[in-house]
Amino acid sequence: MSAGLTGVAPDEPRRATTATVASASRDGEFVFATAQYESGDWDSAPLVPANLIDSVARYTSIPVAPTGAIVPLSSAALLRYPFAWLTGHLPVRFSDAERRNVRLWLERGGLLFVDDHNHDVDGAFHRTATEEIERTVGPLRELPNDDALYSAFFRFDDGPPTTSHELNGWGDNLVHEHLLVARIDGRPAVLYSNKDYSSEWGYHPDSKRFMAVDNTRFGVNLIVYALTR
Amino acid sequence: MSAPTAPLAAGGEQAPSRATLAAVDRLRRSLDAIVWVRALAQGGVVAMVVLVAARLALMAGAPVADTPLLHTAWLAVAAGVLAAAARRWRDGRLDRTRAALWAEEQAPRAFAIVTAVEPQRADVRALLEPRLSDVPWSAVAGRAARRALLPSLAALIVLSAVILLLPEPAAIMGARAAAAAARGEGAGSPMAAPGAGVGAVTVVVRPPAYSGLPVRTERDPASVSALVGSAVRMDGRTAGALRARDGDAPLAVSRDDDRWSVSLTMPERPVVATLSAGGRDRLVLLTPVMDSTPTVTLAQSVRDTVLRAPTGTIALAAEARDDLGLASGGFEYIVSSGEGESFTFRGGTVGQVTLGGARKATLRADLRLDGLALGPGDIVHVRALARDANSLGGPGVGSSETRTIRIARLGEYDSLAVEGAPPAEADSAALSQRMLLIQTEKLEEDRPRIARDSLMTRARRISSDQTRLRKQVGEMVYMRLGDDVGGEHSHFPGDGHEHGAEGRLDPDDILARASAATGGGEPVALDFHGDETPVVAVNKPLLEAYNHMWDATRALDVGEPARAIPPMHLALAALQRARQAERIYLRGRPPAVVVDVAHARLQGRTRGEDNARAPRPASDPAAALRAERLERALRLLAAGDSARPDAAALDSLTVLRADALTSDAALAAALGTALDRLRAGEDAGAALRRARRLATGAPVTRGGLRRWGGLP
Numbered sequence: 014m015s016a017g018l019t020g021v022a023p024d025e026p027r028r029a030t031t032a033t034v035a036s037a038s039r040d041g042e043f044v045f046a047t048a049q050y051e052s053g054d055w056d057s058a059p060l061v062p063a064n065l066i067d068s069v070a071r072y073t074s075i076p077v078a079p080t081g082a083i084v085p086l087s088s089a090a091l092l093r094y095p096f097a098w099l100t101g102h103l104p105v106r107f108s109d110a111e112r113r114n115v116r117l118w119l120e121r122g123g124l125l126f127v128d129d130h131n132h133d134v135d136g137a138f139h140r141t142a143t144e145e146i147e148r149t150v151g152p153l154r155e156l157p158n159d160d161a162l163y164s165a166f167f168r169f170d171d172g173p174p175t176t177s178h179e180l181n182g183w184g185d186n187l188v189h190e191h192l193l194v195a196r197i198d199g200r201p202a203v204l205y206s207n208k209d210y211s212s213e214w215g216y217h218p219d220s221k222r223f224m225a226v227d228n229t230r231f232g233v234n235l236i237v238y239a240l241t242r
Numbered sequence: 243m244s245a246p247t248a249p250l251a252a253g254g255e256q257a258p259s260r261a262t263l264a265a266v267d268r269l270r271r272s273l274d275a276i277v278w279v280r281a282l283a284q285g286g287v288v289a290m291v292v293l294v295a296a297r298l299a300l301m302a303g304a305p306v307a308d309t310p311l312l313h314t315a316w317l318a319v320a321a322g323v324l325a326a327a328a329r330r331w332r333d334g335r336l337d338r339t340r341a342a343l344w345a346e347e348q349a350p351r352a353f354a355i356v357t358a359v360e361p362q363r364a365d366v367r368a369l370l371e372p373r374l375s376d377v378p379w380s381a382v383a384g385r386a387a388r389r390a391l392l393p394s395l396a397a398l399i400v401l402s403a404v405i406l407l408l409p410e411p412a413a414i415m416g417a418r419a420a421a422a423a424a425r426g427e428g429a430g431s432p433m434a435a436p437g438a439g440v441g442a443v444t445v446v447v448r449p450p451a452y453s454g455l456p457v458r459t460e461r462d463p464a465s466v467s468a469l470v471g472s473a474v475r476m477d478g479r480t481a482g483a484l485r486a487r488d489g490d491a492p493l494a495v496s497r498d499d500d501r502w503s504v505s506l507t508m509p510e511r512p513v514v515a516t517l518s519a520g521g522r523d524r525l526v527l528l529t530p531v532m533d534s535t536p537t538v539t540l541a542q543s544v545r546d547t548v549l550r551a552p553t554g555t556i557a558l559a560a561e562a563r564d565d566l567g568l569a570s571g572g573f574e575y576i577v578s579s580g581e582g583e584s585f586t587f588r589g590g591t592v593g594q595v596t597l598g599g600a601r602k603a604t605l606r607a608d609l610r611l612d613g614l615a616l617g618p619g620d621i622v623h624v625r626a627l628a629r630d631a632n633s634l635g636g637p638g639v640g641s642s643e644t645r646t647i648r649i650a651r652l653g654e655y656d657s658l659a660v661e662g663a664p665p666a667e668a669d670s671a672a673l674s675q676r677m678l679l680i681q682t683e684k685l686e687e688d689r690p691r692i693a694r695d696s697l698m699t700r701a702r703r704i705s706s707d708q709t710r711l712r713k714q715v716g717e718m719v720y721m722r723l724g725d726d727v728g729g730e731h732s733h734f735p736g737d738g739h740e741h742g743a744e745g746r747l748d749p750d751d752i753l754a755r756a757s758a759a760t761g762g763g764e765p766v767a768l769d770f771h772g773d774e775t776p777v778v779a780v781n782k783p784l785l786e787a788y789n790h791m792w793d794a795t796r797a798l799d800v801g802e803p804a805r806a807i808p809p810m811h812l813a814l815a816a817l818q819r820a821r822q823a824e825r826i827y828l829r830g831r832p833p834a835v836v837v838d839v840a841h842a843r844l845q846g847r848t849r850g851e852d853n854a855r856a857p858r859p860a861s862d863p864a865a866a867l868r869a870e871r872l873e874r875a876l877r878l879l880a881a882g883d884s885a886r887p888d889a890a891a892l893d894s895l896t897v898l899r900a901d902a903l904t905s906d907a908a909l910a911a912a913l914g915t916a917l918d919r920l921r922a923g924e925d926a927g928a929a930l931r932r933a934r935r936l937a938t939g940a941p942v943t944r945g946g947l948r949r950w951g952g953l954p
Contacts, residue, residue, distance in 0.1 A: 051546075052623065052644045063835035070839040071846040079837045102585045103578050104623045106644030130583075137576050137587040166850040198864070212583070218837060227846065237850075 043069065043240065045081035046094035048125065050111060053103035053138070056083075057130050058211035061098065065232040067218035072233050073166065075240070086111040091118045096239035100128045100211040105142040112149050119150060119202040124239040132176075132184030132209035139207065146195055146203050153205055155191040162192075162204075165238040167230045173206070174231050176213040184209065201242065204235070256367055262358045263338075265379050270341035272383040276390050277333045283394030285326025289318040290401035297408045314411075348386065351377045440517050440524040441478050447508075448473040452631045453533070453566045454599065464896070464921060465527035465914070468508040471634040474528060476504045476515065484519040512900035525896050529903055536564040536628040536640030538571075538605075543624075546646045552616035556609040558593065560626030560642055567599035569637055571628035573607050577614055578621045599631060611647075622647040675791075675817055678708055679810040682794075686803040698801045705798035708810075712791040715817075719784055787816035864905060869937040871898050876930065879920075887920045895920075909936040 045062045049055045062081030069077045084091050087110035091097065099105075107115065119125065127146065129139050143153055156162065158172030172190060179188045185207075193205040214229050221227055296314035342356040351373065358370045442462055449455035450471040460466055468474055476486075479500045486493035486504045493515065496503040504515065506528075513528040542559040562571050572594035579586050593607020605626055614622065625644040629637040685700050692700075790813035797806035875894035882888035899913040916929035 052646065060835065063837050066837045066839070067842050068846075070837065070842040071844070072848070072850060074844070077839060079839050080834060102580075102583070103621060104576050104587075104644070106623065106625060106641075108643045131585060136585070137578060137589075141576075164851070167848070168851050217835060218842075227848070230848070233850070 042076045042078045043096075043236065044078045044094060045069075045236075046084045046091070046097040047081055048091075048097040048099035049083050049085045050099065050101075050105060051085075051087075051108055052106040053101040055099065055101055057102055058098075058100050058128075058215045060215045060217060061100075061211055064214045064216060064218045064221070064229055065236065067221065068227065068229040068233050069236055071221075071227075072230070073237065075237070087114050089114070091115070091123070092121065095122065096124050096126070096236060098126050098128070099142075100130045101138055102130050102136075104137040104140075105145050107145045107149065112145070116149050119197055122200075124201065124242070125203045126206070126235055126239075127203060128206040128209065128211045130209060130211040132178050132207060132212070134185045134187065134207055136184070143193075143205065146205065150195040150197060150202050153193040153195050153203075156194040156201075156204065158191065160194075161242070162201075162234060162238045165234040165241065167234055169231060169234070173208060174228070176208045176210060176228075178209045178212050256364050257361050258359050259367070259371055262355070262371065262374055265374070265377070266338055266342050266345070266355065266359050269345055269379050269383060270336055270338055273341055273344065273386060274336050276383075276387045277336065278330065279387075280390045280394060281326045281329040281333070283391060283398060284329050285322035285324075287322075287394055287397045287401065288325035289322030290398060290405065292318040292321045294401055294404050294408070297405065297411070297414070300411055300414045301409070344386075345377070345379075345382060349377055349382045440484065440519045440522065441480050443517065443524065443526060444477045445526065446475045446477065448475075450634055452633045455566075463526065464917065465529055465899075467529045467531050469531045470508055470510050470533060472508040474506055474508055476517070476526060478502055478517075480519050482519055484517060486518070487516050488513050512903045514897050514900045523893065525893050527896050527900050529900070533630065533632050533635070533638060534565050535638035536562050536568055536571075536630050538562045538626045538628045538640045538642040540626050540642035540645065543645050543647075546648070548648045548650050549611070550650050552611045552614070552620070552649045554611055556611065556624070556647060558605075558607045558609055558624065558626070560605040560628075562597075562603045562605060562626070562628035562640065564601055564628070564630045564638075564640075567601055567631050568597035568603050569599070569629045569631040570594065570596050571603060571605045571626070573605065573609070573624060573626050574641075575609065575614075575625075576623045577616065578623070579617065579619070581619055597628075603628070616649050618649055619651045620649045675711060675787075675810065675814045678704060678711065678794075679807065679814060681707075682798070682803045682806050682810060686807065689803065694801070697803075701798045701801045701803055704803075704806075705795050708791055708795045708798065712788055712795065715784055715788045715791065719788065783816040783820035787813045787820065790816060865937070865939060868898060868902060868906065868909065869934075869939075872934060872937045876934070879930075886923075892917065892920060906936065909933060912936055 045066050047055070047062055066077055066079065066081060069075055082094065084094060084097060086097075086099075087108060091114055115125065127142055129136070129142070131138050133139060146153060163169040163172060173192050175188055178184060187207075189207040192208075194201045195203040195205070210232070214232060221229070293314060296317070338359055339356060342359050345355050346353060353373065354370055355374060355377075357366065358374055362370070445460045445463055445466050447458045447460070447466060447468045449457075449469045453469055455469065466474070480502050481500050484495055484497075484502050486495050488506070493504050493506060496505070504517070506513070506515075508528060508530055510530055510532065512530060515526045515528060517524040517526065539561045540559075541561060542557050558573050560571075560573070562568055573592050574589065575592065576587055576589040579588075592609055593605060595603075595605065597603045605628070609622075609624060611622075616622065623644050623646050626642040628640050630640075632638050681704050685697070685704065689697055790809040793809035794806040794813065797803070797809070871894065875891050875898060878888050878891035878894065882891060895913055895917055899910050899917065902910040902913065912929055912933035916926045916933055919926035919929055
């Protein structure tokens with residue numbers, strides 16, 4: 014399980030106004046960006062970035078920055094990242110600035126991966142996030158399980174891998190067989206997951222050595238897909 | 243028989259006889275009627291003249307007015323009424339004296355009748371009465387009527403015949419259209435429509451009832467903008483067969499003799515209605531106007547907030563606007579409760595109002611926190627919503643930004659943000675010891691199945707790792723004694739240095755040395771004080787771990803993993819105690835995990851699969867296609883006459899504009915400007931150049947210059 018909200022001094026809005034760029038990033042390196050939005054707990058999965066960075070390094074030769082970046086969705090800095098991870102438990106409501114900036118970034122080729130950390134199709138995150146995505150980009154449709162995403166690096170013949178929370182009946186007690194996709198001019202712009210990969214991948218990368226099968230390999234596919242689609 | 247004698251007036255004059263007066267009054271009424279009829283007849287003549295003149299002007303090629311008030315029929319009626327009124331006013335009031343004067347002029351026998359209608363002396367009256375009794379008043383009036391009315395009636399008859407002989411306006415327009423088509427004039431011109439069959443087109447747009455917009459009529463438009471859902475009807479007159487289609491889809495055509503009508507409902511996409519008759523096509527572009535969703539701006543509260551207690555009232559205010567009209571508005575809230583991985587949600591609305599179609603409204607409400615049953619840690623998300631009255635596609639819903647009101651948790655105000663210290667080195671040692679233990683247990687498990695050589699190789703590898711770990715622990719021990727990190731090398735054998743026999747550490751000896759270093763008496767275990775120097779601390783569990791590791795190493799060196807396992811367990815337990823003895827409990831943000839990319843590079847046990855990747859398509863293939871179509875249309879324009887643009891080129895540009903309306907609004911606008919100028923016979927070079935720049939995007943290198951419109 015991931016950590017909850019971090020401690021925040023009272024009467025301070027939970028916002029940051031600048032993106033934190035990976036301190037050791039160099040030109041040409043892939044930087045894992047965590048999307049920061051104003052309305053909810055965008056930082057509910059703090060270990061996912063490091064875990065996926067480790068996986069990218071472990072399985073590919075893609076130059077990757079050792080730490081991720083936190084990027085406000087309303088910031089022009091978002092345009093510097095080809096991929097952004099968005100998750101949370103609480104309702105998602107984009108401000109006008111966030112919506113405009115996200116639309117501009119997606120039109121220019123960015124890929125936003127949104128994961129419901131509640132794993133609950135009846136929950137407020139799913140309802141509000143899908144609504145915001147449809148307002149910003151367009152309708153969400155099921156991504157076919159033979160899409161290029163599932164063979165971008167590792168092969169997943171059955172579509173998106175299931176998570177332990179799905180199998181344990183957590184949240185909506187459903188195993189979601191498809192990811193959802195919103196497209197711009199036929200090109201995937203937003204991928205949406207009900208499968209709670211934030212919990213599945215929310216652990217220290219050092220713990221990976223004790224796993225017989227690395228469950229973060231699908232994250233490698235996501236990043237390779239974002240960089241090569 | 244003479245009239246009865248009137249009473250004597252003053253001065254000996256008598257009043258005129260009643261018979262005379264009655265006769266004159268009858269004459270006056272007759273003349274009055276004749277004057278009115280003559281005025282009306284002349285007004286009618288004027289109206290007929292206007293109609294004939296308009297018909298002749300239409301035949302001569304005058305344009306058709308689009309404004310209803312300027313239509314010929316209205317003009318004719320207005321002219322006739324004005325003429326009649328002017329004539330009647332000019333004739334003036336007809337009283338008895340004027341009637342008598344007129345009678346004197348018209349009938350010789352009515353000599354001195356003016357005198358007869360005034361008081362006169364009895365002898366004059368006796369003289370006049372017999373003469374006036376013989377005046378043929380009816381004949382006089384009849385002659386007057388004939389003289390006054392016959393010319394006007396004749397004119398009316400002649401003009402009516404002329405109008406009946408002249409062709410109908412629709413036929414005139416059709417003939418003009420045919421003439422224009424024969425001359426090859428462009429599509430959409432008010433003066434011409436391709437093909438003798440299509441003729442003039444009238445488009446009537448009836449917007450949806452919810453919009454409140456009026457019905458609009460346009461004559462011979464090249465393009466019509468209509469709100470989505472509007473009822474659009476195209477009318478005209480065509481002698482022959484007429485077909486209508488939208489792209490490849492046929493449109494139903496209603497016929498009534500030579501009148502035709504095509505009706506459709508404006509969809510959300512542009513419609514290029516192609517009307518075909520007599521082998522020629524006419525395009526009418528219908529562009530949709532989307533009903534935009536309301537815009538809502540939250541004015542209160544202006545920022546998120548954290549409250550200590552869930553009491554009080556939050557004042558909410560918002561401004562809502564819509565292009566056509568607002569139906570309702572209010573505020574929506576969602577309450578999130580929970581933490582970590584477990585949240586529950588509930589929602590509601592407040593301040594719902596009906597806005598009755600206003601285009602602008604202010605929403606206000608008070609959110610009472612007491613009624614929401616909030617607890618510590620709960621978050622209330624609030625936003626304003628407004629709906630328009632769109633009854634076709636469903637009401638458009640506009641929303642404002644979201645504000646959050648969070649209730650502070652109980653211990654929140656006592657928290658301090660503390661940056662966590664990096665993990666103690668003993669932590670990494672514990673993890674390594676655990677791994678060594680797992681490897682040794684695995685080796686023991688495999689021992690019956692593997693050869694002795696393999697057993698020794700693996701055992702010594704584990705022993706080497708154990709030795710390295712032991713050295714790290716030893717370095718920690720001696721670092722705390724004030725010696726340098728290489729203390730083990732200096733003071734303890736065990737790694738091949740020539741400093742003494744190999745062996746386990748003696749805790750008492752270590753403690754004695756520690757007390758000597760501190761200058762104290764009895765050796766006591768001192769707390770570790772961070773980076774204070776000199777560091778004097780002895781950690782017995784670390785020493786125990788060091789000795790147990792030593793035992794395990796010796797067992798592994800002789801290939802006895804089973805004997806190494808118990809001391810490894812003990813070493814692990816000692817390290818755990820050492821870690822707990824010196825643990826610093828942290829509060830606040832966990833340290834950021836920095837991935838050792840170089841260490842992890844390609845260490846994965848599995849490999850990705852080679853995939854045949856399809857080449858990435860052009861970022862916008864539709865834009866490239868539009869650019870090609872524009873080039874072809876421009877070549878057609880260049881090949882034709884600049885004064886009369888080729889109809890096919892205009893149609894191509896019209897269809898391209900329709901396609902660009904939904905995907906490239908700037909290009910559609912540029913093409914619209916260019917088409918307007920081309921149809922008006924004006925220079926459209928600048929507009930076409932702009933359209934080309936928009937269509938082609940960034941400059942590209944070509945093999946040579948292309949020929950277009952006179953440019954070099």
